[in-house]
Amino acid sequence: MKISSISPAPTTAIDLTPLDGSRGSGYRPLWELTPSEFAEFAITPLSKGGDPVWTLPVTTPGARWSDGSLNWSMELFNGTRLNDPENAKRQGWAKKLMALLLHAPSKGEPPAALSMPTFQRGFKWLISWMAERCIHTPGELSPEEYIEDLPRYIAAVNRDDEEISEAQVRRALHIIPFLWSERRLLHKWGVPSLTHDPFRDQGIHHYGKTIATKLNGWIPPLPDEVAIPLFNKVAWWLGQPADDVVRLLEYVEDSLAGMEVEVLTPMARSGVRKQKAGSGQRARNARASRFLAEFRFSSLDDNKPWHVALDEAFELGGTLPQAQVKILFDAVRDACAICVQGMSGIRISELLGIEAGIDALTGLPKGV
Numbered sequence: 078m079k080i081s082s083i084s085p086a087p088t089t090a091i092d093l094t095p096l097d098g099s100r101g102s103g104y105r106p107l108w109e110l111t112p113s114e115f116a117e118f119a120i121t122p123l124s125k126g127g128d129p130v131w132t133l134p135v136t137t138p139g140a141r142w143s144d145g146s147l148n149w150s151m152e153l154f155n156g157t158r159l160n161d162p163e164n165a166k167r168q169g170w171a172k173k174l175m176a177l178l179l180h181a182p183s184k185g186e187p188p189a190a191l192s193m194p195t196f197q198r199g200f201k202w203l204i205s206w207m208a209e210r211c212i213h214t215p216g217e218l219s220p221e222e223y224i225e226d227l228p229r230y231i232a233a234v235n236r237d238d239e240e241i242s243e244a245q246v247r248r249a250l251h252i253i254p255f256l257w258s259e260r261r262l263l264h265k266w267g268v269p270s271l272t273h274d275p276f277r278d279q280g281i282h283h284y285g286k287t288i289a290t291k292l293n294g295w296i297p298p299l300p301d302e303v304a305i306p307l308f309n310k311v312a313w314w315l316g317q318p319a320d321d322v323v324r325l326l327e328y329v330e331d332s333l334a335g336m337e338v339e340v341l342t343p344m345a346r347s348g349v350r351k352q353k354a355g356s357g358q359r360a361r362n363a364r365a366s367r368f369l370a371e372f373r374f375s376s377l378d379d380n381k382p383w384h385v386a387l388d389e390a391f392e393l394g395g396t397l398p399q400a401q402v403k404i405l406f407d408a409v410r411d412a413c414a415i416c417v418q419g420m421s422g423i424r425i426s427e428l429l430g431i432e433a434g435i436d437a438l439t440g441l442p443k444g445v
Contacts, residue, residue, distance in 0.1 A: 107180055108173075108266035120176055129160065131175070133190035138429035145190035147175065147197045154205035154234055166213040167204050170268045174252075174259055177266075183258045199251030206230055206249075215256045216269025224250070224275070227288050240291035250281045308419060314412035317375045318383055322409045325402050328368050369398040 110118060116127030123132040135145040149168060150160040159168045175196065179187050188196065206226070212218055227249055231241050253275060256263070260270040299307070374382040384405070387398035417428055 106265075107176060108262055115176075118176075120179060126172070126176065131193070133179075133193060135190045137191060137426050139426045140191060145193050147193045151197055151201050153201060153208055155208055157208065159200075159204065164204070164208065167207060170214055170263070171200050171204065173266050173268055174255060174263060177259045177262050178255060181262060183261075195248070195251060198248045202249040203252045205234075214269055215263070215271060218256070218271070220253055220271065220275035223253070224284060224288075227284075231288075241289050242291045243285035243289040246285040246288045247281055250284060254281070307415070311412045311415050311419075314409055315416060317377060318405075319409045319412070321374050321384075322402075322405045325369075325372065326406060328365070328372075365399065369402070 107115075107118070116125065118126040120126045120128075120131055121133050123134060124130065129148065129150050131147045131149070132142060133145040135142050137144075149172065150158050152158050153164070157164060159171070182188075203223070206223060207213070207218065209230075227246060228241065231245050231249060235241070253271075257271045257274050257276075263270045298304075369387045373386055374384040377383050387401055414425070414428060417423065418425070
């Protein structure tokens with residue numbers, strides 16, 4: 078992904094240093110930037126204010142960079158896009174609100190990167206309703222009217238008689254609290270906002286419970302008929318099959334590349350000669366092919382190898398030995414993930430955040 082260059086000078090939203098040539102000269106509050114300056118402003122380390130997509134760096138293991146993005150050309154429920162000319166005012170105040178939350182939030186803490194899609198969905202629900210009512214700015218918005226219309230509005234969006242969930246209600250109401258909390262700086266930036274706190278007496282959680290027709294439910298546990306065979310197979314994979322796959326991977330890594338090796342030859346008195354193993358792709362592939370053709374898997378209780386030889390696998394199923402190694406590695410990896418998550422209940426992002434290896438001091442896996 079291309080990272081935008083930053084020009085001109087403004088890189089902060091709240092430095093009020095006077096423009097007198099002293100240190101910090103040229104810095105102004107975000108809400109005092111001209112439209113052209115805001116378009117060039119570094120709204121995130123990866124995006125400028127004028128970019129169609131704002132992206133925050135994502136550091137959560139397992140997450141994609143797109144999980145930290147907000148697309149300002151989102152399609153609204155009426156079929157138009159937020160960057161269409163008819164939605165210019167709506168996109169304008171939405172960008173200003175998001176910029177304040179990222180650089181000068183009233184609560185002092187900007188949103189996390191992975192919350193950006195939640196903000197996009199919140200803007201989509203609210204602005205789509207505003208477009209339906211020909212409302213352009215937050216100052217024209219009546220939160221009470223919006224909340225009262227939510228059952229009809231969400232049901233119309235669902236279209237297929239689907240029940241209204243609490244999650245849908247929370248998404249539809251997500252932006253409203255920020256229109257109140259950021260009202261002072263929005264007003265300085267020329268955006269009229271709410272005149273009262275719509276959630277002073279009852280919060281979003283209350284309306285989610287009240288409006289939703291579908292109660293939140295827990296994901297049911299795996300029935301024993303599924304869980305027991307699944308974990309038995311996981312345990313099988315993590316036994317001798319895992320040891321064999323590790324042996325395969327150690328060779329595929331090819332520690333001989335570039336090293337001095339002995340080669341059998343009738344041309345020397347000793348019958349061997351020393352040479353440097355090739356480190357190019359052709360040499361590495363040749364060594365891997367010879368090893369995989371000779372590799373034999375371990376025998377289990379029935380005294381038969383648990384997997385056919387890789388050259389036989391190629392003949393039987395048309396899979397190249399190298400591709401079969403990847404399939405076996407994926408199977409062992411998945412068995413490890415199922416085992417750890419099934420025994421501990423951690424999320425996949427937490428699992429991916431575990432550092433590989435053993436701690437030399439404790440003898441335990443790193444991170445434990």
